[in-house]
Amino acid sequence: MTHQYVAVQWTRRKVIYDAILIGLMALYLLAFMQTSHWIADLRGIELETDGVAIRAYGSAAYILLHLTLAIGPLSRLHPWFHTLLFNRRHMGVMVFLLGAIHVSGWTLPSQPWIWLGMKTPKLPWAFYGSVAWYNNFGDLKPLVSLFTVNRHFGSLALFPFELLGVIGLVVLFVMAAISHDFWLANLTAPVWKAIHMSVYVGYAALVGHVLLGALQTNRNPWLAVLVLSGALALLTLHLLSGWREWYSDRADLAQPGHSWVDVGALQDIADGAAKVVMLSGERVAVFRRGTSVFALSNVCQHQNGPLGEGRIVNNCAVCPWHGYEYELETGASPPPFHESVPTFPVQLREGRILISPVPIAAVQR
Amino acid sequence: MNNFFVHYRPLPPGLKRFVLLVLTVLVTLIVVLGFWGPSLHNQYGPGRRQPVKELSGWLLDGPGGAQLLVPQPGQTTQDQTFNRVLLAGPGKTIPPPAVMDHVGDWVKVRGSLFSRGPLDVMNTRKATPMRPPLGTPEANVVGYSEGEFTLRGEIVDSKCFSGVMKPGSGKTHMGCAIRCISGGVPAVFHVRQNDGAALDFVLIDDQNRTVNERVLSLVAQPLELRGEVIRFDNLLALRANPDSYRSPK
Numbered sequence: 001m002t003h004q005y006v007a008v009q010w011t012r013r014k015v016i017y018d019a020i021l022i023g024l025m026a027l028y029l030l031a032f033m034q035t036s037h038w039i040a041d042l043r044g045i046e047l048e049t050d051g052v053a054i055r056a057y058g059s060a061a062y063i064l065l066h067l068t069l070a071i072g073p074l075s076r077l078h079p080w081f082h083t084l085l086f087n088r089r090h091m092g093v094m095v096f097l098l099g100a101i102h103v104s105g106w107t108l109p110s111q112p113w114i115w116l117g118m119k120t121p122k123l124p125w126a127f128y129g130s131v132a133w134y135n136n137f138g139d140l141k142p143l144v145s146l147f148t149v150n151r152h153f154g155s156l157a158l159f160p161f162e163l164l165g166v167i168g169l170v171v172l173f174v175m176a177a178i179s180h181d182f183w184l185a186n187l188t189a190p191v192w193k194a195i196h197m198s199v200y201v202g203y204a205a206l207v208g209h210v211l212l213g214a215l216q217t218n219r220n221p222w223l224a225v226l227v228l229s230g231a232l233a234l235l236t237l238h239l240l241s242g243w244r245e246w247y248s249d250r251a252d253l254a255q256p257g258h259s260w261v262d263v264g265a266l267q268d269i270a271d272g273a274a275k276v277v278m279l280s281g282e283r284v285a286v287f288r289r290g291t292s293v294f295a296l297s298n299v300c301q302h303q304n305g306p307l308g309e310g311r312i313v314n315n316c317a318v319c320p321w322h323g324y325e326y327e328l329e330t331g332a333s334p335p336p337f338h339e340s341v342p343t344f345p346v347q348l349r350e351g352r353i354l355i356s357p358v359p360i361a362a363v364q365r
Numbered sequence: 366m367n368n369f370f371v372h373y374r375p376l377p378p379g380l381k382r383f384v385l386l387v388l389t390v391l392v393t394l395i396v397v398l399g400f401w402g403p404s405l406h407n408q409y410g411p412g413r414r415q416p417v418k419e420l421s422g423w424l425l426d427g428p429g430g431a432q433l434l435v436p437q438p439g440q441t442t443q444d445q446t447f448n449r450v451l452l453a454g455p456g457k458t459i460p461p462p463a464v465m466d467h468v469g470d471w472v473k474v475r476g477s478l479f480s481r482g483p484l485d486v487m488n489t490r491k492a493t494p495m496r497p498p499l500g501t502p503e504a505n506v507v508g509y510s511e512g513e514f515t516l517r518g519e520i521v522d523s524k525c526f527s528g529v530m531k532p533g534s535g536k537t538h539m540g541c542a543i544r545c546i547s548g549g550v551p552a553v554f555h556v557r558q559n560d561g562a563a564l565d566f567v568l569i570d571d572q573n574r575t576v577n578e579r580v581l582s583l584v585a586q587p588l589e590l591r592g593e594v595i596r597f598d599n600l601l602a603l604r605a606n607p608d609s610y611r612s613p614k
Contacts, residue, residue, distance in 0.1 A: 013372045020388065024395050031399025039403055046413050048531040055406055063398060067391070079368075080383050086372040133530075137456030138544035149540040151582070158586055162540065214406075217535035223405040226398075311369040323371035 017087040021094055025060055032056040053127040054102060061098035062210060066230045068092050069203060073241035079309050082320045089179045096172040103169060105129030161213035164205045171202030193304055207231055254280040260347065260354040266293060276308035279357040284344055286353060287317055287328060294328040295344035295355045302339065332363040340364065412481040412528020419475045420450060423504045424492060426468045428602045429567030430551030430575055431460050433474060434504050446502050449600040450485040451551045453524045459549030464492040471497035479528035483599050484565050486527040508595040515591040517613050518556035520584045522546050526553060539585035546577045546584060554590060554603055566594065566603035579607040589613040
């Protein structure tokens with residue numbers, strides 16, 4: 001929850017999360033590059049280290065993108081995966097950074113050093129990124145070459161896969177650039193969420209980039225199996241979680257002409273927890289606190305998280321995604337925060353919970 | 366409250382085991398992909414970079430591009446007196462005027478030498494004209510015809526294919542190959558025979574001129590070429606009109 005904008009609202013768990021993330025990616029990159037050297041030594045041949053680094057960073061970004069996109073549906077299928085979801089934005093930013101390094105490498109621009117009459121210093125693990133390595137040092141500027149060198153737009157086999165990579169990277173850049181809550185608050189959650197749904201356009205472009213690029217040059221069937229397995233696993237997870245939501249949304253309990261709807265027994269809800277019901281096309285989170293019940297919109301104002309999968313903490317419904325809190329009685333966040341969700345009139349009759357499907361407007365603070 | 370996680374509160378004990386399990390799975394996945402992945406990539410071409418060398422020989426502009434004819438000690442057969450080293454400049458370019466101004470002379474050049482099978486390519490910036498050693502044979506500029514053949518393969522740039530890049534061929538290398546060939550690096554037709562052996566032919570047209578600017582749209586894709594194979598010492602050239610190049614049926 002935020003009432004002032006800071007770069008990152010660090011918590012101990014965010015630091016641990018990021019440390020693990022960076023550690024895993026460093027492990028992958030080191031393993032990929034070192035193994036490439038071992039294989040080359042075994043075969044008694046020289047390694048082209050720039051190409052190896054380009055492949056290492058590109059594949060790291062691609063693998064991490066799959067993990068990032070799997071967290072959403074996994075969280076919808078089982079709440080324990082919320083432990084991965086709360087800091088998913090940092091994962092997405094890391095995907096963009098790895099992709100950017102795949103494209104631009106680690107080299108410093110030479111021009112300022114030339115002006116100073118000095119030699120360009122070499123960074124540790126310096127390498128030319130894919131744009132410079134394949135398009136620079138010739139008779140055209142690298143970016144001009146990138147966009148003009150392959151014009152086989154009419155052929156699937158020869159299609160310029162580089163352009164699909166550019167589309168994917170642009171999408172990742174936009175998402176990384178507006179990932180901060182500053183943008184979420186100013187663009188509003190629906191607009192921000194809609195922009196972030198473009199990750200699937202980016203993902204499709206990057207799958208095309210790999211299928212029409214790396215897999216055209218690397219005919220190893222296992223590489224194709226890995227790429228297709230990743231895409232299939234993501235598709236399956238999204239279809240499963242989507243089908244589950246669709247199935248539960250079908251059970252709309254509201255009936256025409258009835259001002260109060262019986263949504264179940266009090267004892268069906270664990271104390272401190274909630275159940276989600278569908279009323280007139282709106283998901284409602286019904287929370288139980290002892291012998292009291294409260295009905296709030298299920299949609300968290302932060303990122304449309306499932307409030308009904310949260311718990312009651314300090315008399316507030318807490319969203320499981322990022323911990324946004326809403327008072328049970330009013331649906332308003334406790335001061336100094338100003339987010340709020342609509343509530344619904346609720347009654348308890350002989351152990352049955354009755355809810356009016358007409359919401360009470362969210363309290364504005 | 367069991368197993369409810371919010372990032373600003375302590376991790377519930379029941380979730381710790383799950384997080385450790387997920388972490389174990391992720392580390393295993395990363396390790397497996399990190400160590401297995403490199404073996405799946407086509408990044409181990411046979412080309413090799415030799416230490417910076419000085420070579421002396423006849424400097425010619427053709428067939429197919431600039432080349433240095435280096436006498437082969439003890440080699441006096443009629444059809445292979447010299448070892449032909451194709452020349453390129455720094456980057457994806459032809460050698461600079463400091464080299465090309467001496468075409469037809471006996472010169473000394475210095476640079477990185479890349480070799481892949483019989484294909485040798487040197488990056489060089491400067492050629493120093495010298496008096497040829499006594500008894501040096503003249504260069505054979507006509508070559509020996511090996512006959513007409515139909516060949517299937519791919520156009521690559523001789524420089525990257527000889528070892529600057531791995532693999533230096535295929536679609537992912539198309540951009541680089543086009544830049545090199547557009548910059549004047551000799552275009553080579555790489556053919557893999559049925560027995561797995563590879564042959565590389567420098568491309569020339571039916572007037573013995575370079576074809577670089579006319580084949581840019583055909584680089585790094587399967588092609589079928591029919592033409593006359595001509596041997597120039599250790600270098601094979603394929604003489605055919607670029608308009609006759611076509612995709613294999």
